[in-house]
Amino acid sequence: MEMISRYGAPPTRLISLLKTLDYPLKQVSEADKFVVLTDDAMDPLIWQATMAGLHSHGAEALLCLYPRREYHCADPSPLAVAAAKEADVVIALTTTALNSGTPGLRAIRSEGGGRGKTPIWLWEELNQEILIEGGGNVTAAEVEEMCEIQRRVGAVYDNGTKIRVTSESGTDLTADISGYKPGSLAQRWGKLPFQRDEETGKLGGGTWPFGEVHVEPKPGTANGVIVWDQTAHYPAGQWREPVRLRVEEGRVVEISGGIEAREVRHYLETYGDENTWKLGGEIALGTNRRCRPLTGAMRSEKKRYGAMHLGIGHGADRGEVNSTLRLEGIIDQVTVVVDDKIVVAKDGEILV
Numbered sequence: 527m528e529m530i531s532r533y534g535a536p537p538t539r540l541i542s543l544l545k546t547l548d549y550p551l552k553q554v555s556e557a558d559k560f561v562v563l564t565d566d567a568m569d570p571l572i573w574q575a576t577m578a579g580l581h582s583h584g585a586e587a588l589l590c591l592y593p594r595r596e597y598h599c600a601d602p603s604p605l606a607v608a609a610a611k612e613a614d615v616v617i618a619l620t621t622t623a624l625n626s627g628t629p630g631l632r633a634i635r636s637e638g639g640g641r642g643k644t645p646i647w648l649w650e651e652l653n654q655e656i657l658i659e660g661g662g663n664v665t666a667a668e669v670e671e672m673c674e675i676q677r678r679v680g681a682v683y684d685n686g687t688k689i690r691v692t693s694e695s696g697t698d699l700t701a702d703i704s705g706y707k708p709g710s711l712a713q714r715w716g717k718l719p720f721q722r723d724e725e726t727g728k729l730g731g732g733t734w735p736f737g738e739v740h741v742e743p744k745p746g747t748a749n750g751v752i753v754w755d756q757t758a759h760y761p762a763g764q765w766r767e768p769v770r771l772r773v774e775e776g777r778v779v780e781i782s783g784g785i786e787a788r789e790v791r792h793y794l795e796t797y798g799d800e801n802t803w804k805l806g807g808e809i810a811l812g813t814n815r816r817c818r819p820l821t822g823a824m825r826s827e828k829k830r831y832g833a834m835h836l837g838i839g840h841g842a843d844r845g846e847v848n849s850t851l852r853l854e855g856i857i858d859q860v861t862v863v864v865d866d867k868i869v870v871a872k873d874g875e876i877l878v
């Protein structure tokens with residue numbers, strides 16, 4: 527985070543920040559009720575700009591601010607969960623990741639909204655630099671281009687059975703990706719974010735910055751080695767040494783490396799459960815060319831073009847691996863091959 531380490535995060539950046547929220551807030555109107563979840567570690571300028579943007583579009587907007595949770599995927603304050611159940615859209619502007627594995631988030635999501643579920647706009651771990659200098663600085667045309675790439679990759683996954691992921695740093699993992707509904711991944715990942723559903727009139731989902739396409743392995747089928755070589759949700763920041771995870775029949779059986787590996791093990795043992803060690807999470811390819819390399823920031827790394835976030839623990843798509851903690855780490859410049867013949871990406875360049 528070059529700008530922030532040089533100049534800090536001054537409130538005058540509001541001047542540039544507001545513009546980066548134009549796209550996600552474009553379709554917000556008077557009828558919409560928003561709950562913004564945040565914590566005491568988040569840069570206040572970001573939730574202030576978000577609240578101002580929502581208010582200027584006429585939406586009803588409530589901010590819920592609570593002390594930072596102890597670990598990623600921990601539930602928000604129960605009071606915030608109660609408020610979020612009343613919202614049409616929830617914006618997660620927290621400094622810990624949230625996902626649908628946590629009971630609180632599941633409770634929110636099941637309550638209604640767009641197509642019977644409340645969309646949660648995942649903007650966790652954002653900072654000014656990601657928005658202004660990085661992935662948040664995209665044009666509408668660039669978002670469309672990302673959706674088109676994602677649709678094409680999704681279509682390959684829809685028709686594929688086996689995925690193989692390799693990287694120069696030593697990843698070599700295979701898994702079964704069959705079992706999704708026909709055409710579902712192309713449809714899901716080709717969809718523009720933050721749009722209103724034509725039938726219900728309600729706002730749908732979105733992440734900001736935008737840009738990924740993922741598939742989940744069938745539980746029990748992943749085998750090989752994962753090398754997280756940039757960063758992970760924990761420990762935060764750009765890593766000095768990679769972390770190697772050996773996977774057998776869909777389960778992590780060994781974690782090796784330096785200080786980072788020790789920290790990852792400690793984190794999993796402290797906050798995870800039995801299923802955290804299983805491969806249920808995402809095999810996800812970033813598509814956003816504006817996300818800069820070497821930031822050590824997960825929010826940006828997860829969307830960076832050609833980088834992969836590969837998660838262990840809770841898998842939201844299939845709903846077969848439920849765990850208290852999902853941990854995602856980044857593999858740079860991946861090669862992805864489906865069914866031994868379709869090269870989805872080669873050394874970080876998406877080819878389909």
Ligand SMILES: [Fe+2]
Nearest residue numbers: 738740808810
């Ligand atoms: Fe993802």
